[in-house]
Amino acid sequence: MLNIIYLKQIHMADTTPKINIIVVQDEMLQAEDIVNRLKELNYNIIGFTDSAAAALELISLHQHVDILLLDVVLKGATDGIELASIINEKYNIPFIFLTAHADNTIIDRAKKVKPRAYILKPFNDRQVSIAIELTLVNFSKKPLEKELLVKSDFNFSENQVxxxxxxxxxxxxxxxxxxxxxxxxxxxxxxxxxxxxxxxxxxxxxxxxxxxxxxxxxxxxxxxxxxxxxxxxxxxxxxxxxxxxxxxxxxxxxxxxxxxxxxxxxxx
CATH class of the missing domain: 2.40.50.1020 (LytTr DNA-binding domain)
Structure with a gap:
């Protein structure tokens, strides 16, 4: 049975759209702590789970997933890096690794799936918040390969308000x-x-x-x-x-x- 926790959305007077997050962590108690901290930062948590299979089910059931926070080690045969590879192949959703694992071999594997950030536990709430916000601001549909090959200089005026x-x-x-x-x-x-x-x-x-x-x-x-x-x-x-x-x-x-x-x- 998939270990999956759905979080009920409460509609409040504030109509500002919230960022929708799925948390995938090996330890459910740690996942609950992360969820509570993210909710304090005003993020909307769709659900959290400890396996790749359950995470993919969550994604399939929700059309509006903005970002995933993944651990490297997960329950089941598929780890977080393999899950990230599946997400890259099937979905257009950015992800951040939030993990206690800093082994060079794991990090080298993680680099290949191109996470938006790799944050080590114990983490700072502000650090995670900034990583999430910058990820979503910089994330958009991938440009054409030809556009990726075009070298362009930084235009200072484009970064002004x-x-x-x-x-x-x-x-x-x-x-x-x-x-x-x-x-x-x-x-x-x-x-x-x-x-x-x-x-x-x-x-x-x-x-x-x-x-x-x-x-x-x-x-x-x-x-x-x-x-x-x-x-x-x-x-x-x-x-x-x-x-x-x-x-x-x-x-x-x-x-x-x-x-x-x-x-x-x-x-x-």
């Missing part, structure tokens, strides 16, 4: 989409990257948050933390040093606390 007075043109794969300022939820800095969360999508730029903030209208956006800038129009509530934006909880640092919470006076 073009703007107009009511919003930005944000780059998604190979095109730009206009996103109005009122549709932007918040900006999060991850070292050399900035993640832009909107009502319906996520965009990631290899550009510092400070440079992007300079282009934002101050009447709509406020810095609440070294790593966060929020749209004050979409804040739905607060508690302690946290602001609520849909299902997201945004920390407010001590430096910005007074200025931020003066905007959200509670009724006494």
């Amino acid at each position: 073009p703007n107009r007075t009511d919003g930005f043109y944000l780059k998604k794969n190979n095109h730009f989409e206009h996103v109005g300022f009122l549709d932007m939820l918040f900006f999060r800095s991850d070292v050399n990257y900035t993640s832009i969360y909107t009502k319906s999508d996520l965009f990631i730029y290899s550009e510092g948050l400070n440079k992007i903030v300079e282009q934002l209208p101050k009447e709509h956006f406020i810095r609440v933390h070294r790593s966060y800038v929020v749209n004050i129009n979409v804040v739905s509530g607060f508690e302690g040093n946290l602001l609520f934006i849909g299902n997201y909880k945004i920390p407010v640092s001590k430096k910005y606390k007074e200025a931020v919470f003066n905007l959200f006076k509670d009724v006494i």
Whole structure:
């Protein structure tokens, strides 16, 4: 019998699409821990299992699987690397290896199936979150082989955030989409990257948050933390040093606390 756990989706007021993930891990207790941590990061877990056969069944039953987190060692005759090879052959779904195995032989095998990342346990939640987001931003249908052979120089201007007075043109794969300022939820800095969360999508730029903030209208956006800038129009509530934006909880640092919470006076 296939050891497969389905997770019931709860429809909440926040209509922002979540990233759909399948977790495939050898130990079910570890899988449950990973699932709980991912749910805290606001990802939607379709299900989790400990075998390749069950993972393939999960994929076949769900049309919208965004990414898989695979262990190298799995229950049954097919290991995680062999499963990854099947996924490459039959499905157009990216995957990340999340494993405790760092043997050179295993890593050499893993390289051949071209994972989007190879993360060793114990892992850092932010590390996994960044890997997932960058994987999905960079993932698209494979270009034609001829296009792969064409050498092109990096165009700095293509990595900027073009703007107009009511919003930005944000780059998604190979095109730009206009996103109005009122549709932007918040900006999060991850070292050399900035993640832009909107009502319906996520965009990631290899550009510092400070440079992007300079282009934002101050009447709509406020810095609440070294790593966060929020749209004050979409804040739905607060508690302690946290602001609520849909299902997201945004920390407010001590430096910005007074200025931020003066905007959200509670009724006494």
